[in-house]
Amino acid sequence: MSNIVDPLVGQIAARVRTERERRQWTLARLAEISGVSQAMISRIERGESSPTAVVLGKLSAAFQLSVSSLMALAEGTPSGQAETGVRRRADTAEWxxxxxxxxxxxxxxxxxxxxxxxxxxxxxxxxxxxxxxxxxxxxxxxxxxxxxxxxxxxxxxxxxxxxxxxxxxxxxxxxxxxxxxxxxxxxxxxxxxxx
The missing domain is CATH 2.60.120.10 (Jelly Rolls)
Known part of the structure; x- marks a missing residue:
C-alpha cells in the first residue's frame, strides 16, 4: 500500500516525547507506569525504533489515551492538507x-x-x-x-x-x-x- 512507516516513526517519536514531557515524567517514570523498558522508550523518542502495536498499547495506556488517539495525535494533518474536507488515500500515511x-x-x-x-x-x-x-x-x-x-x-x-x-x-x-x-x-x- 501507500506511504509506509518512515515519516510516522519521527511523528510517533515526537508525540511520545511530548506526552511524557507534558506530564513532567522522566523516562524512568514512564517506564515504570507503562511496563516498557527505559531503553526502548529512549530509542522510540529518538526515532531509532518503530514501536510495535503492543508497545504503543502500553504507552497509550500509561498516558490514558487510546492507541488510536495517540496515533491520531502523531499523524496530525499532512502539510498543505485541509483539516476538513477530502482526504485522499494517497495522502494518508500508513503505520x-x-x-x-x-x-x-x-x-x-x-x-x-x-x-x-x-x-x-x-x-x-x-x-x-x-x-x-x-x-x-x-x-x-x-x-x-x-x-x-x-x-x-x-x-x-x-x-x-x-x-x-x-x-x-x-x-x-x-x-x-x-x-x-x-x-x-x-x-x-x-x-x-x-x-
Missing part, C-alpha cells in the same frame, strides 16, 4: 507494526469528533492491548473483510465481514486473525468522561 505486519491508517482528521482508523491484520497476527488502553473511550470495531477473533477479557468473539462489536468496560483485549487471509476492520471511538 506498520514491525512485529506483526499489522497496518493502520487514520481515516478522520484531528478535529473530527470521532476517531476512525482502518486496520489490516495479516493472517496469523495476534495483537494484545492492556485494559488501560481502552479507558475513557467508547469504541466499536467493525469488520469490513475477513475474519477477526476478538478476545475481550475472558470472552472470545468470532466476527466476520459486516459484524460489529461495541466494547464495554475496559479489559485486556486481543485482536487475532487466525484465518489464512487478511482481515480488514475499522475502529471507531469517541472519548468518554474521566471519573
Amino acid at each position: 506498520r507494526d514491525p512485529a506483526t505486519g499489522y497496518r493502520r491508517r487514520q481515516i478522520t482528521g484531528p478535529r473530527f469528533p470521532a476517531e476512525i482508523a482502518e486496520v489490516l491484520l495479516p493472517p496469523g497476527a495476534r495483537v494484545p492491548y492492556p485494559a488501560a488502553a481502552f479507558a475513557f473511550v467508547r469504541q466499536t470495531v467493525w469488520v469490513l473483510d475477513g475474519h477477526l477473533t476478538f478476545h475481550e477479557g475472558d470472552t472470545v468473539h468470532a466476527l466476520g465481514a459486516g459484524d460489529t462489536i461495541e466494547l464495554g468496560e475496559p479489559v485486556p483485549c486481543t485482536f487475532v486473525n487466525d484465518s489464512n487471509s487478511e482481515c480488514r476492520y475499522a475502529v471507531v471511538l469517541v472519548r468518554g468522561e474521566r471519573p
